[in-house]
Amino acid sequence: MRDIAAQAGVAPITVSRALSSPDKVSPETLKKILEVVQKEGFIPNNVAGSMRATAKVIGTIVPPLINSGIADQVQGMSDACAAHGYQLLLVQGDFSAEAEDKAIMALLGWRPKGLIIQAFVQSKAARKRIATAGVPVVEISEIRGRTPMNLAVGISNFDAAYAMTQHLAGKGYKRIGFVSTPIHGNDRLRQRRVGYRKAIADLGIDQGDLEVEVPITSKGGAAALSILTERDPSIEVIFCSSDLLAFGAVQECRRRGWAIPDRIAIAGFGDMDLASQTYPAITTVRVDRYGMGRSAVDHLLSLAAGETGSGKSVDVGFEIIDRESA
Amino acid sequence: MRDIAAQAGVAPITVSRALSSPDKVSPETLKKILEVVQKEGFIPNNVAGSMRATAKVIGTIVPPLINSGIADQVQGMSDACAAHGYQLLLVQGDFSAEAEDKAIMALLGWRPKGLIIQAFVQSKAARKRIATAGVPVVEISEIRGRTPMNLAVGISNFDAAYAMTQHLAGKGYKRIGFVSTPIHGNDRLRQRRVGYRKAIADLGIDQGDLEVEVPITSKGGAAALSILTERDPSIEVIFCSSDLLAFGAVQECRRRGWAIPDRIAIAGFGDMDLASQTYPAITTVRVDRYGMGRSAVDHLLSLAAGETGSGKSVDVGFEIIDRESA
DNA sequence: CTGTTAGCGCCTTCAC
DNA sequence: GTGAAGGCGCTAACAG
Numbered sequence: 001m002r003d004i005a006a007q008a009g010v011a012p013i014t015v016s017r018a019l020s021s022p023d024k025v026s027p028e029t030l031k032k033i034l035e036v037v038q039k040e041g042f043i044p045n046n047v048a049g050s051m052r053a054t055a056k057v058i059g060t061i062v063p064p065l066i067n068s069g070i071a072d073q074v075q076g077m078s079d080a081c082a083a084h085g086y087q088l089l090l091v092q093g094d095f096s097a098e099a100e101d102k103a104i105m106a107l108l109g110w111r112p113k114g115l116i117i118q119a120f121v122q123s124k125a126a127r128k129r130i131a132t133a134g135v136p137v138v139e140i141s142e143i144r145g146r147t148p149m150n151l152a153v154g155i156s157n158f159d160a161a162y163a164m165t166q167h168l169a170g171k172g173y174k175r176i177g178f179v180s181t182p183i184h185g186n187d188r189l190r191q192r193r194v195g196y197r198k199a200i201a202d203l204g205i206d207q208g209d210l211e212v213e214v215p216i217t218s219k220g221g222a223a224a225l226s227i228l229t230e231r232d233p234s235i236e237v238i239f240c241s242s243d244l245l246a247f248g249a250v251q252e253c254r255r256r257g258w259a260i261p262d263r264i265a266i267a268g269f270g271d272m273d274l275a276s277q278t279y280p281a282i283t284t285v286r287v288d289r290y291g292m293g294r295s296a297v298d299h300l301l302s303l304a305a306g307e308t309g310s311g312k313s314v315d316v317g318f319e320i321i322d323r324e325s326a
Numbered sequence: 327m328r329d330i331a332a333q334a335g336v337a338p339i340t341v342s343r344a345l346s347s348p349d350k351v352s353p354e355t356l357k358k359i360l361e362v363v364q365k366e367g368f369i370p371n372n373v374a375g376s377m378r379a380t381a382k383v384i385g386t387i388v389p390p391l392i393n394s395g396i397a398d399q400v401q402g403m404s405d406a407c408a409a410h411g412y413q414l415l416l417v418q419g420d421f422s423a424e425a426e427d428k429a430i431m432a433l434l435g436w437r438p439k440g441l442i443i444q445a446f447v448q449s450k451a452a453r454k455r456i457a458t459a460g461v462p463v464v465e466i467s468e469i470r471g472r473t474p475m476n477l478a479v480g481i482s483n484f485d486a487a488y489a490m491t492q493h494l495a496g497k498g499y500k501r502i503g504f505v506s507t508p509i510h511g512n513d514r515l516r517q518r519r520v521g522y523r524k525a526i527a528d529l530g531i532d533q534g535d536l537e538v539e540v541p542i543t544s545k546g547g548a549a550a551l552s553i554l555t556e557r558d559p560s561i562e563v564i565f566c567s568s569d570l571l572a573f574g575a576v577q578e579c580r581r582r583g584w585a586i587p588d589r590i591a592i593a594g595f596g597d598m599d600l601a602s603q604t605y606p607a608i609t610t611v612r613v614d615r616y617g618m619g620r621s622a623v624d625h626l627l628s629l630a631a632g633e634t635g636s637g638k639s640v641d642v643g644f645e646i647i648d649r650e651s652a
Numbered sequence: 653c654t655g656t657t658a659g660c661g662c663c664t665t666c667a668c
Numbered sequence: 669g670t671g672a673a674g675g676c677g678c679t680a681a682c683a684g
Contacts (some may be wrong), residue, residue: 001661011671012662012663013663013671013672014669024672025671026670041454043431043434043459045661047377047436047662048676051660051662051675051677055373075390082418087417088416090400090411090414090415091408091413097518108370109371111371128367129367168328171345180653217599222603247600248603251604252605273543273544275544279577289673327677337654338677338678339678339680340655343653346679350653352654355653369663373677374676377659378678378680379679
């Protein structure tokens with residue numbers, strides 16, 4: 001930057017101003033400076049800049065990207081960040097509290113403008129650290145129940161699962177199974193199961209235990225179909241807590257030559273591209289994951305700008321998409 | 327950090343050492359410092375640290391995460407970064423040279439240890455900037471043809487597509503179609519098409535134009551099936567440049583009640599989870615995307631450590647996975 | 653093994 | 669509209 005300044009015949013600070021607030025520099029000076037910058041291919045050092053001003057960085061922790069709609073969310077965040085001139089610092093963690101803690105530490109070390117986390121912040125220690133750091137946090141999560149640290153963006157997974165279960169019952173299905181990936185530490189999944197259970201109870205269906213947990217792969221969905229139909233051969237529909245599982249179940253049916261939805265019906269959750277393209281197309285719950293990502297960034301920047309959204313939740317809503325599989 | 331030092335009765339530099347190279351500090355001093363750090367919840371400021379030492383950050387540019395195996399690669403990079411104590415700075419771009427330039431500038435501003443790019447660096451300007459910055463680059467890309475700036479990690483998409491086309495011919499298929507997503511600016515896709523064409527030529531098959539480009543969705547795969555079978559009703563197999571397209575084509579067949587592979591056969595590329603789980607399971611080319619991500623980080627750090635891998639390519643290889651769909 | 657000194661490159665503050 | 673001084677928090681380099 002000194003070089004540029006020398007070449008343009010001005011002081012370094014003027015170059016700084018030319019690049020960050022061009023309107024505070026006279027047009028001629030500006031033009032000359034920009035020419036030199038261009039010629040030299042100068043790229044200002046954000047690291048140095050972030051020592052005095054706060055870094056234009058948003059840290060985010062995401063669960064494994066593989067096999068999930070998380071990629072959509074990351075895309076949304078990335079796009080929104082780009083629109084505001086921010087950068088995404090990405091750390092992956094699983095759903096364990098320890099992994100989360102480590103990831104939060106790693107991110108805070110970069111003094112980001114804010115944090116976006118794909119769940120409620122679990123450990124008290126982490127919450128305290130974040131509070132001490134004075135960094136706003138947006139939790140992309142279940143919005144029912146706990147109060148978020150600052151602000152939560154998401155849907156009520158409880159309501160969504162409840163609505164889907166009711167929807168299935170409304171179509172005449174009596175014995176309704178529920179498949180999920182491991183729930184431990186994932187409040188979104190937990191709320192889906194709670195919603196399902198509540199609906200079953202409200203409907204007065206007496207069906208015993210038709211729940212199963214399987215790995216987060218389509219193979220898991222296939223396995224779930226086997227397990228549940230063995231446990232109760234009269235089961236009529238399987239509600240999967242993710243489209244990937246539903247997809248696996250659908251393929252397993254084809255493998256067995258079972259007609260969907262006549263022999264058994266299947267419903268999913270998420271409305272991934274997959275769900276509409278599979279044949280038969282999968283009845284599912286649509287969630288705008290991309291929008292959640294964008295919205296999270298927007299709200300985070302509002303919080304960082306001093307707006308106090310404390311404790312509120314932003315419900316992006318869901319929609320039951322009725323297709324052929326159930 | 328001054329606070330911590332004062333409380334522990336040592337100089338700031340000792341705290342610094344205690345945190346970054348604990349073995350250079352006496353056990354007692356170390357213990358006392360760590361206690362204070364713990365008690366205060368101190369998180370060192372990486373931004374400041376990165377002014378003198380180089381930042382433990384790797385910048386990466388990825389194409390849209392949605393609908394692709396890229397998520398696996400990101401996962402691999404993320405895991406490898408975590409293992410080395412590095413952080414991933416993620417920017418998304420499409421395949422255009424302008425987007426790439428902007429993304430590279432944005433990343434270089436953070437003075438990262440290195441860059442990982444999901445293609446060859448396209449523009450001369452960008453290459454020059456990177457060279458000037460003295461930052462090593464690993465290109466995850468086609469390894470045939472152009473010499474990489476420093477080092478490329480990937481496969482020969484040409485060889486892979488050639489091998490698959492030969493494989494299909496070997497199974498007796500005569501009229502072999504080729505579907506890809508838009509090739510413009512994506513050398514991996516281009517090399518797949520070139521490999522396909524070379525194989526067709528070598529086989530002496532005379533079949534006219536059986537190539538089509540469709541959007542990168544499974545719907546695109548369905549559309550491709552319609553287009554190609556209309557263009558040539560006697561087409562026997564469709565080789566899709568991605569599993570997602572192959573999946574769409576398979577679903578379209580089901581919708582039409584066409585038997586796979588008897589009425590028409592389908593092959594994919596990538597061996598996504600999807601490919602093995604779809605029924606019928608999809609014959610495809612397996613590429614270890616996760617491993618590519620990990621390997622890219624490892625090689626990048628070697629380069630950054632002064633190793634000169636200039637111009638070399640690391641071939642992670644591929645494998646033809648023969649399943650039911652072709 | 654520990655401390656002193658100096659400075660990374662920019663931006664805030666204040667003066668002109 | 670422009671510039672001079674100083675410091676952000678940490679760590680290399682050198683000394684003890």
